[in-house]
Amino acid sequence: MLAKFRQIKTSYFKLLLLACLGFFLVSLTLLFIPLYISFQNSIVKSVSSHSLKTLSQTSYSVEFMQESANTVAEQLFFNSTINQLLYALDYNDIDTIISLNTLNSYVKSTLFIESVYIYSSKTGNVSFSSKTNGSGFEHIDDFYDSDYLKTLKANESSRFIPFPRITSNDKLVYSFLLPSSRSSDLMFSNSIMINISAKWLENTYKSIGNQQDDMILIIDSNGVVVNQNAYAPVLADLKEDPMIVRILNERVNEGYFLSSMDGEKQLVTYTSSPETGWSFVLLTPYSTILGSFANLKTIIFAIYFSIMICGIPICLIVTKRLYVPYSVIQNKLVDLEVRYKSNHMVEKQNKLHALLVFPSPFSESQVLQLKAANQFKVRFDQPYSMLLLQIDRFADFCDQYPIRDRALITYCIQNISEEIIGKVVGAESVQIDRNGVCMLFNQTSELQTRLTPLVKEIQQTVRKDLKLSVSVCVAESGHTIADASQIYQTARESILNKFFKGPGCIVYASDETAKKRAGHSEYQPARQKQLTDLIMVGKFEAAKKLLSEMIENLKDAHYDYFSQIILTITLELNNTIQLLEKANELTLPFQFNTFIAKINNMGSVEELLNLFFRLFDEMDAQLELKKKSKNEKLVQEIIGIIQRDYRDVNLSLESIADLVHLSSSHLRRLFKKETGSSIADYISRTRMEQATHLLLSTSLSIANISEQVGYVNSTYFFTLFKKAHGITPAEFRSKYATT
Known part of the structure; x- marks a missing residue:
């Protein structure tokens, strides 16, 4: 018997030794294969990492090229001298030379810009400055870059998106097109095209x-x-x-x-x-x-065979100590237990999710069976309630954390909620959507008095431990399993009203349901028309006040109705902005789709109002800049008229007003505001300057000089001259002509 036992023991030892050796060799091979692959992949990854840095530098250069081209285009667009090439109806030789010289200076001072084309839809001309072809202007049909017209047609809707093209002289360039607003009767809009040499990027x-x-x-x-x-x-x-x-x-x-x-x-x-x-x-x-991997490969194989040779005696020693594989059996049992618990948790989460999202996925008897199997801590044959927790400012949360971290944080919120509610009653939680956690628990008399403090404790703990703000909706009660889905849907609708209460609020579904049933204040289109009128006349502070009042009147409305009104206001605002752009020939900082996306990311009424107020401020600044530029141009035109026609005895405020097609009262105020001087004073000062020049540089009589500077009455000229210089014209000539 003993011999037989020894034989079995020896046989088991041999089998165990063979198994240990086989396990060692297989494990060593399986270890070194990934190691070998890992080293190989590490080198590939290292090379790719270096390549990514190179590509990132290239990408940065392209983005720098785009930003620089954008900056230059905006400078050109808002440069009053170059702007004449876009909007002038005809070309004055001096003004055109100045404008082209200014444009040429931009091109020569920027290394990567090959050329700039400015197309005026009013004249059909292309003003250009090129490092290769010089500067000038030609009609678009005769333009030396024959590809330009086709490019303008194909990319008119693009706004500063680079597109490559081959110019007529076979040069590869990256073109950036800045289109301006245009009337419906024009074939193409005014535009600025900046061409950047591809050689620079290469x-x-x-x-x-x-x-x-x-x-x-x-x-x-x-x-x-x-x-x-x-x-x-x-x-x-x-x-x-x-x-x-x-x-x-x-x-x-x-x-x-x-x-x-x-x-x-x-x-x-x-x-x-x-x-x-x-x-x-x-x-x-x-x-x-x-x-570069050849030498490292030799070292890895040398280490592999060295470990294999040294491992054989080690396997013999280890086998003597492993007659019975208790540790292996124990590890397998532990692994099975962990898998069972993990599968159990996933199954329970799936069942809870189905219970809330889909109407009546389980019968009451099935739920009771799950309860009996200790899968649910909540009884659905007794009154129960629900909490719906949502992470505030979810878009910022997604930008801050990767998806794996977001899942972990949501799991932490579940644990915090279960732990705090679990002080009073058993609770279950489930992640119901990307930013929502739903809590289910039975109602007790103690919980009814402590529920609000417990919810605040959950919010404080999440804020302290996870540095996050969560809003909570306390749902209505349910009495059967069929109520669960409806309660959840009502809670989802109700928690949207956190928009009015702000981040970190507590919303009660019963209150929101009552509010929805009670109705809401009617939207007043007349106030929308009043808001539009204020914006059209540039009264943006009054528009802010009116918009605040309109939104304040909607705070008691349900969120769905509120969002519809905000969309209506935004649509009307979009129409108003289009009218302003057309009337003032400018582009305001507003994109409808982008603005709607920003509205959807707003977390409170205050954030929404600030979004509208920032838009109003930007519009006000753009319109003021346009108005100031227009006034400056008009003042320069008036000064030019005075310098040209000062000899005309009929030159006056009224005659100048007729020339510039403005009322005399409006022209008087505008000139005074811009120059600090009245038009009459400026005419008189100009005539006196010309008179002093004639007195000192010619031998004309004083009466003749009086006529040449626009005064028929020489006595009146004497009076004005003495008032301006303190001496008579004859004394002035005598005193200063000799010196």
Whole structure:
């Protein structure tokens, strides 16, 4: 018997030894294979990381090019001298030379700008300044850059999105188009096009320091090549190329992968620029990467065989101590237990989610069975209630944390809520949507008196531990399982009213339901018309006050009705802004879709009002700037008239008002405001200056000089001259002509 036992023992030992050796060798192999792959991937990752830095620098250069072009275009657009090229009906030789010289100075002072084209829809002319072709202006049909007209047609709706093109002299440039507003009777709108030399961008990314075999490929969002490279010709359409298709379909902005090109394996590293919509691709031959990995591969294999040789005696020693695999059996049991608990939690969360989202997914008997199996801590055959918790300013929350961290934080909110409510009664929680956690619990007399303090404690704990603000909706009570879905839907609608209460509030669904049933104050279109009229006449402070009153009257309304009214106000505001832009020939800082998106991200009434107020302030500043520019131009025109016609005895405020088509009273106020002097004083001062010049530089009689400067009555001229200089004209000539 003993011999048999020893035989079994020896056989088991041999089997265990073989198993241990096999386990060791397999484990060692499985360990070194990932290690080998890891080292290989680390080198690839290191190379791709360096490539990403290179591409990021190239992307930054493109974004810098775009921002710089945008800045230059805005400077050109708001430059009163260059602006004449856009809006003048005809060209004055001196003004045109000054404008073109100013434009030329912009082009010459900026290294990367190849040329600037300014198209005036009123004249049909293109004013240009080019480092290659000089400056001047031509009619658009005769313009030397024949591709310009086609480009203007194709990209008229674009606003400072770079698009590559080949000019008539076979140069690759990146063009930026700044269109202005236009009337319906014009074929094209006024526009400024800035052309940036592609050679500048090529020199930029070549100077960053790539490997000799590396190749940079730049494509736009449509898969069109926009730079000179060896992979494909410039402006070639690669949207069918498998490598480009993969890059364009990736959801992340940067990454890398391996691909084949002409039978050779390549490391493809890419990044994208949201600003321009371009993707930057760097191709590195895989053979170059493996060359740096050869020595490291030899070291890894040497270590592998050394450990294998040393591991055999170690396996013999370990096997002697492992006659019975209790630890293995125990580990398997623990692993099974962990899996069971994990599956149990996931199953319970799925059932809770289905219970709330879908009407009556379980019968009462099924729920009682789940309760009996200790899966639910809540009884649905007894009165129960619900809390719906939502993270405030969810858009900022998503920007601050990646998706994995967001899931972990939501799980922490569940645990905090269950722990605090669990002080009084058993509770269940489930993450119901991206920013919502739902709590279910049975009602007790103690909970009814302590529920609000417990909710505040949850909010304070979340704020302290997670640095987050949460709003909570206390839902209405339920009595059967069929009520759960309806209670949840009502809570979702009610918590939207946190918009009026602000972040970190407590909303009671019963109050919001009563408010919705009671109705709301009617929207008054007349006040909307009054708001539009105030904006049209530039009374923005009054418009702010009126808008505040309109929104204040809607605070007692339900959120759905409030959001409809805000949309109506925004639509009317959009129409008003379009009228202002057309009337004043400018572009105001407003995009309807972007503004609506901002409204949807607002968390309170105060934030919403501030959004509208900032828009009003920006509109006021733009309109004031336009008005000031217009007034300055008008004053310069009046001064030019006086300098030209001072000899005319009939020159007066009224005659000048007729020339500029303004009323004399309005012209008097405007000139006084802008210059600090009246028109009559300015005419008199101009005539006196000309009189002193004639007295000192000519031998004309004083009576003749009086006539030449616009005074028929020489006595009146004597009086005015003495009043201005303190001496008579004869004394002035005698005193200063000799000196």
